[in-house]
Amino acid sequence: MHKIYSNGIHAVKGLSLEVEQGEVFGLLGPNGAGKTTTMNMMIGLLKPTKGKITIFGKSIMNNGKEIKQKIGVAPQEFSFYSHLTVYENAKLFATLYDVKNCERRIDELFNLFELDEIRHQRSDQLSGGQKRRLNLTLALLHDPDLLILDEPAAGMDPQSRAVLWSSVKSLVRSENKTIVLATHLMEVADKLSDRIVIIDHGKDLVIDAPEELKRKFGHGETIQIHVKGDLASDEFSLIKAKVKEIWPDVKNSNHSLQIHTDDAIDDLSKLLELLKQHDLKQKIADISLRSETLEDVFIKLTGRKLRE
Numbered sequence: 456m457h458k459i460y461s462n463g464i465h466a467v468k469g470l471s472l473e474v475e476q477g478e479v480f481g482l483l484g485p486n487g488a489g490k491t492t493t494m495n496m497m498i499g500l501l502k503p504t505k506g507k508i509t510i511f512g513k514s515i516m517n518n519g520k521e522i523k524q525k526i527g528v529a530p531q532e533f534s535f536y537s538h539l540t541v542y543e544n545a546k547l548f549a550t551l552y553d554v555k556n557c558e559r560r561i562d563e564l565f566n567l568f569e570l571d572e573i574r575h576q577r578s579d580q581l582s583g584g585q586k587r588r589l590n591l592t593l594a595l596l597h598d599p600d601l602l603i604l605d606e607p608a609a610g611m612d613p614q615s616r617a618v619l620w621s622s623v624k625s626l627v628r629s630e631n632k633t634i635v636l637a638t639h640l641m642e643v644a645d646k647l648s649d650r651i652v653i654i655d656h657g658k659d660l661v662i663d664a665p666e667e668l669k670r671k672f673g674h675g676e677t678i679q680i681h682v683k684g685d686l687a688s689d690e691f692s693l694i695k696a697k698v699k700e701i702w703p704d705v706k707n708s709n710h711s712l713q714i715h716t717d718d719a720i721d722d723l724s725k726l727l728e729l730l731k732q733h734d735l736k737q738k739i740a741d742i743s744l745r746s747e748t749l750e751d752v753f754i755k756l757t758g759r760k761l762r763e
């Protein structure tokens with residue numbers, strides 16, 4: 456599908472994807488990649504300039520009312536009323552959606568997203584993470600089959616994120632929901648999604664499970680050698696030269712050398728041997744090993760970092 460806005464911006468350029476029922480599908484891409492535009496087309500809020508969207512086998516444009524009842528949306532911009540309390544917002548949305556047994560559903564979701572203690576607080580006085588959790592609650596009140604989450608973890612601290620991870624998993628498991636989420640945060644996409652599409656400039660670059668993407672596009676692991684000082688100075692020329700002899704592809708930044716490896720144990724022992732042999736140990740601050748991330752996959756595909 457394509458979307459060209461009236462100002463001429465071609466925000467979505469031939470994106471094509473299929474989401475399976477019961478999966479968590481992540482749209483990962485940098486700011487301005489076209490994630491929100493894509494989601495707004497999926498929920499029938501925006502009309503594609505070209506292309507078509509079917510949800511549960513039906514066109515969203517021709518069956519809007521019927522399909523929309525099965526979709527819950529937690530938009531990037533908050534959709535609740537700021538002067539109402541958490542509970543009043545939930546009650547209002549439940550009434551609008553005609554939710555049966557609404558008190559029970561509200562309690563259930565307040566419990567899931569840990570909003571019970573702040574149910575009588577005004578919504579504009581909540582923290583960023585609490586607002587996100589209220590946003591999610593409102594999207595789920597009418598028990599939709601398909602949940603659309605735009606930047607669900609924005610503004611959340613690690614503890615709120617943990618609540619998000621576990622609640623999303625439990626929604627998929629116990630309520631069999633399908634979830635589509637958009638984010639520019641690779642950790643969110645990685646932790647939550649069964650499959651991911653990486654989007655850049657309105658195009659899909661690749662679609663697969665996060666583990667598969669890291670396996671296909673990653674390099675195994677990276678050994679990072681942090682030195683005690685500026686790598687550009689003469690003090691470190693020997694260490695740079697010796698490492699380069701064994702690993703010609705070694706990369707370096709101001710204070711560290713990075714070696715990509717498919718056999719970390721073997722390469723680590725070679726490295727330690729080399730440091731010992733040339734008496735270089737005292738120049739090293741620390742050595743660490745890190746697995747490939749989706750950020751590495753993105754860099755591989757685009758030559759840029761996700762956050763640029």
Ligand SMILES: Nc1ncnc2c1ncn2[C@@H]1O[C@H](COP(=O)(O)OP(=O)(O)OP(=O)(O)O)[C@@H](O)[C@H]1O
Pocket residue numbers: 460461462464465466484485486487488489490491492493531638639
């Ligand atoms: N209503 C609009 N009218 C015109 N251009 C728009 C509109 N909304 C978005 N755009 C443009 O379309 C492009 C894609 O925007 P979109 O909001 O879909 O990106 P995004 O991937 O959701 O980014 P973010 O991570 O910042 O939320 C951007 O260049 C943006 O400036």
Ligand SMILES: [Mg+2]
Pocket residue numbers: 490491492531605
């Ligand atoms: Mg967006």
